Amino acid sequence: MDIVELVRAVPIFSDLDDQQIKKISEIGIHRKYQKNGIIFLEEEEGAALFIIISGKVKVVRTDDEGREVILSILGPGDFFGEMSILDGLPRSATVVSLDSSELVMIHRRDFYHLLEKAPQVAIALLRELTARLRKSDEQIKSLSLKDAIGRVANVIIQLADDLGKIKKGQVIIPDFPLQQDLANMAGTSRETISRTIHQFIREGHLEQNGNAIIITNFQKFKGMYS
Ligand code: CMP
Numbered sequence: 001m002d003i004v005e006l007v008r009a010v011p012i013f014s015d016l017d018d019q020q021i022k023k024i025s026e027i028g029i030h031r032k033y034q035k036n037g038i039i040f041l042e043e044e045e046g047a048a049l050f051i052i053i054s055g056k057v058k059v060v061r062t063d064d065e066g067r068e069v070i071l072s073i074l075g076p077g078d079f080f081g082e083m084s085i086l087d088g089l090p091r092s093a094t095v096v097s098l099d100s101s102e103l104v105m106i107h108r109r110d111f112y113h114l115l116e117k118a119p120q121v122a123i124a125l126l127r128e129l130t131a132r133l134r135k136s137d138e139q140i141k142s143l144s145l146k147d148a149i150g151r152v153a154n155v156i157i158q159l160a161d162d163l164g165k166i167k168k169g170q171v172i173i174p175d176f177p178l179q180q181d182l183a184n185m186a187g188t189s190r191e192t193i194s195r196t197i198h199q200f201i202r203e204g205h206l207e208q209n210g211n212a213i214i215i216t217n218f219q220k221f222k223g224m225y226s
Pocket of ligand 1: 046059071072079080081082083084085090091092093094095132136
């Protein structure tokens, strides 16, 4: 796929006409990152927005002892880095490539120009930021009110919503994250993740197929743990 097609597939740009898509493809800078490559660090000054063309990234905050909490895992079609370019404050989190990824970087002034010229991008951006706030509200509820099993289930549901592919009531999450990453999302240990996933497999809620996890009846699982 050429870059124009890739930009067209990004939800916040989906309402733009061919000429506008072409313009973004021209102003966007194509970047490639290796697995575990740092795209930027928390507290750095931010001057650009990034759009994911392929691969996945994790958005993390760390404490002084190097422990990390994963705020979100983003995949193709998602964007990040908008907060600093909108409010002018430093980067709110570190973003790391989870596998080899391809991104398009758009400088702040070009993005502002686009928002002025194409209000539908601003509306789509607000819609996505609202969805992220809803997700964060769900995360706050899960981390503060649920037990470890509930928190692990919540992370699996979140990943299924963000990265899963639906097929006949089942949801397949390809390239299921590492247990340590899951632990950093659920606020628990790697051992608890391993134990809970095996429990879900024994109960028939999950199946494992190589690196993929399958939720056998997504609506039921969601109903039990949301
Ligand atoms: P920025 O602050 O520029 O740099 C870090 C980026 O991580 C931020 O912009 C957002 O794009 C992204 N980010 C921060 N918090 C979240 C979150 N809770 N969910 C998804 N993305 C986030």
